[in-house]
Each structure stands twice: as C-alpha cells, then as structure tokens.
Amino acid sequence: MSFQLVSTIFIAVALAMDAFSVSITKGFTQKDLIKSQIFYYGLFFGFFQFLMPLLGYLCGSTVASLVSAVAPWIGFILLLAIGLNMIRESFGDEEEVTDKFSFKEVTLLAIATSIDAFAVGLTYAFLGSEILIPSLIIGVVAFLFGICGVFIGRKIGNYFGNKFQIVGGIILIIIGVKILLGF
Template sequence: MFFLAVGLAMDAFSVSITRGMTLKCNFKHAFIIALFFGGFQALMPVAGWLAGEQLAALVEVWAPWIAFLLLLLVGGKMIYEGLREEDDEDVCKVFSLKDILILSVATSIDAFAVGVSFAFLNTPILMPILIIGLVTFGLSFLGCYIGKKMGHFLGNRIEILGGAILIAIGLKILLENLVT
C-alpha cells in the first residue's frame, strides 16, 4: 500500500516542487499545499470507491484528458506570468488557493481510478486512504522546500520553467493513458 501511495503522490510531489520554485514558499504555504494535495489524494479514492462500476468507464476515458487540460491551464498561466515584465517580488509572491485547488484535482484524478479498483476488489478503504493521504502530504510538503531551494539557484524567471514542467506532467499523464 505504501508503494501505491508513493506512486500516486509523484505527480503531487513534482507539482509541489514547481510551486516551491515559483512561490516564496514559507511553512504556512507548504502546509496548505501539502494539505490540499494530501487531502485530495485521500478523498478521490473514496469517491471512486463509492462510485464503483457506474463511473469506472467514464473515468478511464476522460481522466487523463481532464488532468492534462487542468495542468495545461495552470502551466500556461505560469508561463504567461513568467513572460510578463514585472519585478521579482510581484512574480514570486502570488499564492492562489484557486490554483492549488485546480492542481489538487489534476494530480489526484488517478486516485479516483484506484478507488474504483478498491471497490471491485472489496478492499476496505480506510487504511489505504490514510496511507495515501499521509504519504502525499509528506512528499508535497518536502517538495515545496526542495523547490524553494532550487528556485534560489535558477533566478527570477523560474515561473516559465515551472509552467513548462506542469504542462510536461500533464502531457505525460495523457500519453501514458493513451498508449495503454
């Protein structure tokens, strides 16, 4: 279950690194990001478990596209903001709960499908969601600080790199699911 949780958390971890690079991430921001990512990773399997068979086919088809579009939207916005002429303080200080919410959904859609599979296997849901949520929380919190350290080295145009990384993650999700 731990390895499943780590696998599910990798997108959230990567996105946390990009958010850490582009925000002046303090403890409060890192905690909020980790709470959203961990919370959504824990709630989506419950939603999938409750939905069971009814939504399984729909999720399998549309989830990669939804994740891709959400990450493209946020990544494109980050690139746009990185290209705008502003001083360093304006570019880095933006912390948007709306963006974090969108990213939380985008990175946790695969957890919905895992919840559907738990329903098919008659797997009790409580222990898996606790493990998934806590692992994602921890990795996301760590990712913010790793990104913060990397952002110092890469300078004030890190927003463009962060946006490109989000788009690449979305494309990876889409391509992996189109090929399989």
C-alpha cells in the same frame, strides 16, 4: 510487512508524484512562500488524495458485484491507463504557474493531481479490498510529498520536475500487472 501494505505504499508514492512535481515547480516559482502557505500545499494535496479514492470506491462498490469476474482486468486497465498517462504527461510542457500563492490555484492543482486517485478507488472497489487505510496512507504520503516538494523546489528548482511522474507511472503499471496475474 504484508504485500498489501507494500503495494498500498507504492500506490501512494506513485499517486503523489504529480503533486510532488507540481510542488517542486511551485517551490521554484514562488520564492516568497511562507511556512503556512507551504503547509497548505501539503494539506490540500493530501486531503484530495485521501478523498478521491474514497469517492472512487463508493462509486465502484455499487457495481462491484456485477463485474467481479473481470475485476483483475479492470484493475489492470485502469492502472495501466493512469500509469501511461502519467508517463505521457511527463514529456509535455511544464504547466504555466503564477508567482503568488492562491487558494483557488492550490485547490485546482490538488484536484487535478488527484484524479488518478479516484480511479485507484474504483480499482479497490472492483477488487473488494478495504479502502479507508489505503486512502489514509495515500493522503499522508501526498501531504508529505507536497510539503517536501515545495522545499526541494526552493532549493534546486525545476530541474527534475516531470521525471518523477515517469517513476509514478511505472509503479502503477507494475501494480496493474501484479493484479492481472494474481500475485
């Protein structure tokens, strides 16, 4: 397995941690979810995690040639900021959640948990890397984590919630350092 594929999988897992944490919380607070609603959590999280890197890449590729000399620093700073923000958020209060399933809420949660993926797409553009396969991997991992999170939340509740964001933040920072050092 190539280092780029392994890095992409680690990025996908790190980005999916927010969705996973939210899904665990939803599984804990929405005991009456039916299978199709659980599927929607995975689908929405996966779709937005797939879409946002593409959008970030499209925005970033228009200026990539202008910043190619500082691309490693840009990648490092973006991933460091995202990682530190994820770690910081893990120590905050749990989000207020409702007891009933809502498409509006699922959409907002999916968008909110995929903002970091936009910045990752920018990073891929600045580095001149391919984006479609990484976006697909990111989306599939978020889809699976979203579904698994709801099921786990239904079983064990909200005990671990924000701790998964810490792991995701650390992984992003490590990958940022790797980009900066050129490994």
